[in-house]
Amino acid sequence: MPPPSPRPLTLFTLIPESDAARAAVNHSANAPFVSQHGDQLVFDIGHIRAKPDGTLVTLGRGNADIVLDSPSLSRIQCSFVIHPDTNVVMLHDLSGRWSTQVSGLPLFPFENDRTRQVVVSSKLNPVLGMGGEKRDLYKFRLEWRQDLPNTLKEIKARKEADASISYQEDTRNARTIDAKETVIQTPRFDLRIQVPPRPKIRYIHSDDSALGRGQFGQVLKVIDVDTGRFLAVKKLIRQAEGSWEAAAQKREVEVLSRSRHPRIVEFVGQQMDEFGLDIFMALKEGSVQSLVNQILRESTTPENCNARIVAVGDGVFPQMLSALDFLAYNGVVHRDVKPANILYDTTSKGKHNFYLGDFGLCHKTTIAKSLGTGTELYMAPELNRLGPQEISGTGSQAKADMWSLFATMLWILDVNGYRQRSSAFRTHQEAVGAVVYEADNSAGMVSIGEMAIYRPELRASAAQMLLKIKCADGLTTPRNYIPALIQYHDAPLTPQSNSPAIPERRSARLANKK
Template sequence: MAETIKKYDALPYGRVENPRLARTVDEEPTNFPSRMKTRPHTPMPRQLKIRYVKVGPPLGSGMFGTVHKVIDVDSGKFMAVKIIEHKVSKQQPLYNVLKREVEALSRLGHPHIVNYIASQGWDEPQLEIFMGLKEGSLNSLIESGVDVSEVANSVFPQMLKALDFIACKGIVHRDVKPDNILFISQPEGQYQFHLGDFGLCNRIADAKTFAGTSIYMAPEMLHGGAQTHKVDVWSLFVTMLWILDAGGLRQKCNEFTHVSEVQRAVLFIASNPGPISSIREMAIINSVERASAAQMLVKHFDGAGLSTPRNQVPALIISPSATAKAPLSAPFNKKSRIPQRRPEKLRMHGNIFGNSRHKNPHKSRQIKPASQLQGILPKPTDQELDC
């Protein structure tokens, strides 16, 4: 066949070639390319910087930054922006805190956790973290004179859901307090609450440092114990005492001189009969026996809003020895399991802490003065209190 093709190549110009013998392969030698051919690399489009104008005075200050109400000039939407100055944001320990807050917010999408929008300026004089705009904090809401029982009945389940959600993500907030619980108004006088300011949060495996606001601090944080999601449960319990002013805690918090006095007062109030006693499992010194957010959701709300799978929520453990007169370091020997049934009253009426508009709120015993607590308190520490 090859010889035949060569003969046809020698034929005079113009002779028609037999189609069956037409050359179909280029027999010329070729060089393989040295690398694979790819499309030209083009840079990704840069994210446009958010342009905004501040509206009104600052809303408040969080950890290392000031929060402002702003309007996006391109979209017309209102937002909140936390602004951190260059000299703060560039310090390595504080930079890590800010980075931690942004990373935590960016992966936590939940109805009761403040919504993260964007951040910019990491290499500029001002670092800006944009979040959804809220109306104010729980602190400002209580100071406005609202019905505290109704607020407590709203805050409690919503914050339990938020804490259970971050616990499932392996995150400890470590600074749950009224200033870090934000709200927006809903129809018919209701409120939606959002847990914010994740600057102190850590993954459970890394949470070992001393952090948080002293009056809301769990015992294990003060004494250097392991910090799990149970520290946030203790802080929420103290927050509930603050909302309801149980035992006069809200007014008396400035009278305490040591964290140990606060913790003893918390246990003293928890031992009282009344609405607070229904959540006393959150105020057990031993964090292993302390209730989790998931357990409290099962007990009081039949598991509504759980992030933890229901079959992974253990039964509650009550330690009767966790009373105001027990030393903070006392072991917990007696244990009794209680069924995780929703109380009949709650199933019918949907409230735990009563409603002062319809009846007088339960009056719990007042906290003993600090001078009377000295005999049952552990030795004081030098830790200053921050109410």
């Protein structure tokens, strides 16, 4: 007598809905997967340990885990596989003639211009069909024990505690079924179909999908149903043709699509619909802003907190210099470098990698200033005081990003309580004054003070700073294009003389003031 369904550790159950499927659950070779579900027999999936490649189970007429004894099927017809990174369960069609399909609602079926794999979950693709002219000779309904978020948590927990989990073992010897040649009863397809270079991205929302919201749209966490990969999609509201907002959206896509760099968030694709523009990017764990706040919450001692914050700063600084050098060399200014726009992920060894994201305000160096400027706390002084011609004339537009990175480092490291102090700033002038003061007076920041020189044409570039900190492997700019660095205390100071919010520097520097 089969055990009651679901067995312990079952992720989902295959409930037969055709005569051939009902015959399969009565096949003696399939006993390790069979359980009693009410008045019928079913297949439980997940209670037997997954194979090293993540395969939960294979189905087919040959040496498969679940035997489907029909010559119309392939020896290995299909498989259910756990995605190695996201833990999403994928259905792979391994049949020779594409005779596996999903149905029911919500539906994202296999399509001819895509790889033969698709996400299955409690949220989509509830019916599996195989063989026959309509791919319904074997028909099973998928019944999940938990919703998608909890299924993902369950799989992740199992991976982390694999050795201590009491899976049922499949003690059968490898079967060598006398597999007859496949009898094709399903439509033949031309395998040389022309595949579009980038099919439309199909996705479902994650239950914790909201990542951010702004004036022109929102950022959501989604699952690409064809790859099982988590993505961030920036959904931008359609703007009037010819407006600066529409130009900014177009510019963001153009910059992201050609900014292939290990320290810039990966661009996956973009597509339009009647509502607006979707920009797809690789999903990261969060922003540096959220990471710092998490460290502040979790740290048990000031020493532990400080050590972890310093480690974040030590990672952010060279990695963002590398990203900014790449952009500058390619004539792009980001214009909104700040903790919320630097993303991170964590390696298996606990190390953080950082990525520059959100290119909504970026532009080529030939585009006028009127297209908008970044968050004022991190914004370079010239973006607020110079006109478009003056900025273009300096030949140093990318230097604005260097100022912003310096201010970002002040915030990350909380130099002299900068986080709390900066929250009280009411004007851009106050923010500029604080940056100038810390560059001149903070022992920990003087060594990179060249990034906070008031005049952009004298300010350090990302390439110069990479050389200074001996991280030349992060360079994009050829070395012979990099001029000598102007030392911070050799640079003349040129703020407005009547601006009390911008402090005077040490008397030793006043002689250089112009």
